[in-house]
Amino acid sequence: MMSNRFRRSAIAAVAALTLPLALTACGSDDDDDKKSDSSSSEQKEQKSEEPTEDAQQAGAKPFGPGCASVPESGKGSFDGMAKDPVATAASNNPELSTLVTAVKKAGLVDTLNNAENITVFAPTNAAFEKIPEKDLNAVLSDKKMLTDVLTYHVVGKKLAPKDLESGTYPTLQKSDLKTAGSGEEYKVNDNSTVVCGNVPTANATVYLVDTVLMPEK
Numbered sequence: 001m002m003s004n005r006f007r008r009s010a011i012a013a014v015a016a017l018t019l020p021l022a023l024t025a026c027g028s029d030d031d032d033d034k035k036s037d038s039s040s041s042e043q044k045e046q047k048s049e050e051p052t053e054d055a056q057q058a059g060a061k062p063f064g065p066g067c068a069s070v071p072e073s074g075k076g077s078f079d080g081m082a083k084d085p086v087a088t089a090a091s092n093n094p095e096l097s098t099l100v101t102a103v104k105k106a107g108l109v110d111t112l113n114n115a116e117n118i119t120v121f122a123p124t125n126a127a128f129e130k131i132p133e134k135d136l137n138a139v140l141s142d143k144k145m146l147t148d149v150l151t152y153h154v155v156g157k158k159l160a161p162k163d164l165e166s167g168t169y170p171t172l173q174k175s176d177l178k179t180a181g182s183g184e185e186y187k188v189n190d191n192s193t194v195v196c197g198n199v200p201t202a203n204a205t206v207y208l209v210d211t212v213l214m215p216e217k
Helices: 002-049 054-059 065-069 086-092 094-106 109-114 125-129 133-141 143-151
Strands: 118-123 166-170 176-182 185-188 192-200 206-207
Touching: 065 094, 065 192, 086 094, 086 109, 086 118, 086 206, 094 109, 094 118, 094 125, 094 133, 094 143, 118 192, 133 143, 185 206
Parallel strands: 118 206
Antiparallel strands: 166 176, 176 185, 185 192, 192 206
16 A cells, blocks of 8 residues: 555656646747747848839939929829830820820830830930931831831830940840940930930830930941
C-alpha cells in the first residue's frame, strides 16, 4: 500500500512539474508564431508603401515653357488629356491642331489610339509653321510620305524624362531617333527641342517638340 501510494505521489509530482514546462513551450511557440506573423505583416506593409515605377512616373509632372499654353481645364488640359488615348487627347489640345489634321490625313488615328505604352514626340503648330508652305502641302498630299514622317515621331515604349538624357530609340517608321539632355532641357536629333514634356495620355507619354522630325531617306 505504501509503495503504491508513494508511486502515485511521485507520478503526480512529475506531472505537476512537466505541465508548466509544456505550457511554457507552447506559449513560446505561439509567441514565435505571433512574432513571425507580425514580421510578415510589417514586411508586406513596407513593400506596399514602396512606390512602383509606374507610380513614380505618374507622379512626375509635365515640364517646359510650352506647358504654359496648355489649357488649365477641360479636355485639352493635362488632366483631360490623361483620360483619352493619344490621338483623341491631341485633338483636344489647340497647340496640336496641325498635327491632328496630318494624323487624320494619314489614317493613323486608330493606329495611335489602339497602341499601348508608346511615346509620341508631337510637333506643335509652330513646328509645322517652320516648314515652307509649299513643302508642307506636298507632304500632306502624299500619304506614304506623310505616314513615314508621322510614324517617325512615335517610339514603341513609354519614355520617362530620364530616358531622354542619352538614348537612341527605334520608331514605328523603323528609323532611329536620338535624344539628349538633362533636367528639363532635352533635344531630339539635335535640332528639335522639347517644349513641354512628360504629358500623360491614356496610352502614351507625349513630348511636345518645336521642330518636325524628318526620317533619314
